Amino acid sequence: MLKLTFARKLIAAAACAAAVIAPAHAAEKTYRLKLAETWPTNFGTFSVPAREMADLAEKMSNGRLKIEIDTANKHKSAFGVFDMVRAGQYDMGHSASYYWKGKVPNTLYFTTMPFGMTATEQYGWFYYGGGMELMQKVYEPFGLMSVPGGNTGVQMGGWFRKEITSVDDLKGLKMRIPGFAGEVLAKLGASPTNIAPGELYTSLERGTIDALEWVGPSMDLRMGFHKIAPFYYTGWHEPATELQFLINKKKFESLPEDLQQILLTAMKVSAYDMTINSHHVSAENWVTMKTEFPNVQVKDFPPEVVAALKKANDELLSEAAAADPLAKEILDSQASYLKQSRVWTDIGERAYLNSMAEE
Structure with missing residues (x-):
């Protein structure tokens, strides 16, 4: 129950x-x-x-x-x-x-x-x-x-066995990552794959993959990824899953x-x-991770890597829109809504958070 x-x-x-x-339904099928x-x-x-x-x-x-x-x-x-x-x-x-x-x-x-x-x-x-x-x-x-x-909210960028210091580190990287983000990484030379949730830990442990993204603190700690891959990167690929x-x-x-x-x-x-x-x-588990697993190294991807990911993403979006009218309709709708909505997000939430950070 x-x-x-x-x-x-x-x-x-x-x-x-x-x-x-509404008791009249009690005897119904x-x-x-x-x-x-x-x-x-x-x-x-x-x-x-x-x-x-x-x-x-x-x-x-x-x-x-x-x-x-x-x-x-x-x-x-x-x-x-x-x-x-x-x-x-x-x-x-x-x-x-x-x-x-x-x-x-x-x-x-x-x-x-x-x-x-x-x-x-x-x-x-x-x-x-x-x-x-x-x-x-x-x-x-x-x-x-x-x-x-x-929705999971913003997802973390994943667990990596080795630190990512440049775009070259993505070349040949075997990573569990689904969706459009997998295509972005493939464009930069990585080898993305999708693996059923129940097989993720074993795949990382056996070296079938070098890295994986799953969700974030709400789900990741219980999976035990931190025992194998010490580098935990912040997100870019799934801001609202x-x-x-x-x-x-x-x-x-x-x-x-x-x-x-x-x-x-x-x-x-x-x-x-x-x-x-x-x-x-996620808020609860973040505290748990920082106190109980201090060896986890939380990292941001280097600006060079983020710029390359963004460039590859934009190119793939253009290709997808050009190849399929329905894809174009969906992507245009998302882009238009994001452009309108983000103005208010910036004025509202981002400005508020920035003002709090300045105190």
Whole structure:
């Protein structure tokens, strides 16, 4: 059973109250859905959204909507969630959109983009700047719906066995890094790869890879990467990593309208809760890391390296936009929203933080 925080208890109480004032549904049909996760069992923050969503949906529907969750340990296909939900083997999934870039390249833009939007900016784009409509345009041909499923915030740049002092150090580097950032590193001579979450530690330990990025303090310490790779770099590649709920569209449309809305609301609430929980746990774990693991060396990439990454990123964005009209539409929309939104971020949050730093 999901352990409820005070905030979640308030949400659950409201859901129970809604059920009490709508008793007419008590004798109605129960709808059962199955959800597949990319994550293994008990996988920290990433394991929370699907369970919270299922718990809220059941309570708000007065028990009419029940969702069974299978982790990757059970279905044995961490990167098969897209295909399983599309085929109807599962009704829903919880994963990350950029994992499907090999199948549908335009899916990768809906997780995060290097040097792109922060979590607040990206949520604004999704819900008020046309992002949701563009995401559905990508997933619609496959009989799928995609809904934001929780954000990690800014991710760390990764764990490295050796210090990165120049662009040359990236050449031949075997690194676990998904999404568009992997393409950026490949352009600079690295060898990016994607590895299922449950295999990351072993791959780093055995030297299959030289470096990896995962999330940040909210998830990384429990994985034990600091025992192998002492250099921990700050981020550039995933400023707002949004997970996703995948839904089989035909199955969703078969639900009564009220249950459709309940399901969407439960997903939105659980995504928001993961986002704030990620910040909270990262803050806690950062203190733990600095006190219990003082040998971890936190580094910024040298300016020369960041400039090369940014240049490669801009070139790849231009190539992607030129090659595909839908990619161009998505990238133009993101760039336009970022340009507008970042002005306020600078005037608001950056100015505030800068003023605090000057005290």
